[in-house]
Amino acid sequence: MAQLVVETNTFAVPESKGIDLESTLDGGQAFRWYGTPETGYRGVIGGNVYLISSGGSGIEFEIIGGSPPSDPVAIFTNYLGHNSDFEGFRARYESDEVIGPALVDWDGLRVLRQDPWENLVAFITSATSNVPRIKLNVGSIARELGDRIGDGERDFQFPSPDVVRDAGDDRLRELRLGFRAPYIVDAAGRVADGRLPLYDLRNVGYEEARFALTAIKGIGEKIADCVLAFSLDKGEAFPVDRWIERALVQWYGMPENKNKSAAADWARERFGTDAAYVNQYLFHRQRMEGRGISPAAKRAD
DNA sequence: TGGAAGCCTGGTGT
DNA sequence: AACACCAGGCTTC
Numbered sequence: 001m002a003q004l005v006v007e008t009n010t011f012a013v014p015e016s017k018g019i020d021l022e023s024t025l026d027g028g029q030a031f032r033w034y035g036t037p038e039t040g041y042r043g044v045i046g047g048n049v050y051l052i053s054s055g056g057s058g059i060e061f062e063i064i065g066g067s068p069p070s071d072p073v074a075i076f077t078n079y080l081g082h083n084s085d086f087e088g089f090r091a092r093y094e095s096d097e098v099i100g101p102a103l104v105d106w107d108g109l110r111v112l113r114q115d116p117w118e119n120l121v122a123f124i125t126s127a128t129s130n131v132p133r134i135k136l137n138v139g140s141i142a143r144e145l146g147d148r149i150g151d152g153e154r155d156f157q158f159p160s161p162d163v164v165r166d167a168g169d170d171r172l173r174e175l176r177l178g179f180r181a182p183y184i185v186d187a188a189g190r191v192a193d194g195r196l197p198l199y200d201l202r203n204v205g206y207e208e209a210r211f212a213l214t215a216i217k218g219i220g221e222k223i224a225d226c227v228l229a230f231s232l233d234k235g236e237a238f239p240v241d242r243w244i245e246r247a248l249v250q251w252y253g254m255p256e257n258k259n260k261s262a263a264a265d266w267a268r269e270r271f272g273t274d275a276a277y278v279n280q281y282l283f284h285r286q287r288m289e290g291r292g293i294s295p296a297a298k299r300a301d
Numbered sequence: 302t303g304g305a306a307g308c309c310t311g312g313t314g315t
Numbered sequence: 316a317a318c319a320c321c322a323g324g325c326t327t328c
Contacts, residue, residue: 028323127324133311134323178309183325220325241323259303260324283323 009063011073016059016080020108021052024080027284029112029230031122031135032142034154044142045079046115047157048072049150065150066157081113085235089277098251102281106288111280112230116198117191118158119231120213123223124183140175164188183218190216201228206236221261229280235273240264243286244279251282 025033025041033043033052040053042064049065061076069075090107093099118138125137138158145159145167159167165188172181190196196216201209209232213224222239229237238244240260248254254266271278 124324128308128322129310129324130312130322136311173309176310178311179307179325180309218325222324226323239323243323287323 009068010060011062011076012055012058012060013073013077013080014058015077015083017057018108019054019059019080019110020106021054021059023106023109023284024112025052026131027109027280028131028287029226029280030114031131031138032118032154032158034135042152042154044149044155044157045075047147047149048075049152049155050076065152065155078113081110082233083110086110086277089274092274093278099278099281102285106281106284109280109284111276113233114231115158116201116227116231117161120187120191120198120219120227121158121164121184123226124187124218125177125180126223126226127180127218137175137177137180141172141177144171144175161188161192165192180218183216187216187218202233206234209234210237221264225264229276235276236268238264238267238271238275238279240267243290244283247282247286 021041022037024030025043030043033041035041035043037054040051042049042051044050044065046069047066048063048069051062051064053060059080061072063072090103094103121141122134122138126134129137139154141164142156142158143154145163146156147159149155149157164172165185167185169181169185172184175181177184187196191198196212201212204212206228209228210221210224213219213227214221219227222241225237225239228234229239240248240263245258245260245263248263248267249256252270254263258266267278268275
């Protein structure tokens, strides 16, 4: 079948100048990007395969798979998140004792605005897991249940909720999702038939949205807060894992006896709608320091 | 109401 | 190279 080839499928996004692709795309909030800062990153947003790299004047991207949308720059900019939110956060926290230095060291890190359904599945798979494995799991679901939209080994559109529901948990077990398989199938059914109005949760308050998510089996407070932060526009979301908990005690003097739930409340009280950005910077700093990667060393190479 | 065990499987370190 | 140990959590008891 003939396909119209448009030669201008490369776009520059000047307002994205300063965004660091490595920490933003491969730092634990999104799981479908592969590559390095040198080669650029290849991945899927919606029904398209993108190739992304950093240029002198901002991020440049090329659509290399799927039917090109009418306004790719708008879709891409939306995915990169709300830059105005970041500038406000930066202004409020550049003098903060803890976040201030992290803002200098990792100032290209942004909170993305992803698709809620795909993001929900990704974080259900995140339970007792790690980034490489989450990427493997999400990739398997896309490859086995989604439509091919490019010629690469990972160029598949993430399947819709009804397709995942109909696949069933035996199939997901085959795809090595383990004990998370029934959780994913259950969530898929709820989204597919509207019992969980996932996309509407962007338009309700944080508490209400969080309550709706945690009502579902397999979604506790941590996973809910990840989805709320990374795809449902909730600045108050503050996912607490062991690393974040440690960071709060170590850097902000939070009492050690708090459990994760109380720690999240403590942080939300303190950071308000900046909580999600604070969380992401704390998490990234902990993760990098845990790997012995210092900003100075990064700058040197 | 808090706390610990068990869950699937692949990454990580030795 | 193989083999423990354990992981960015949740539900259940």
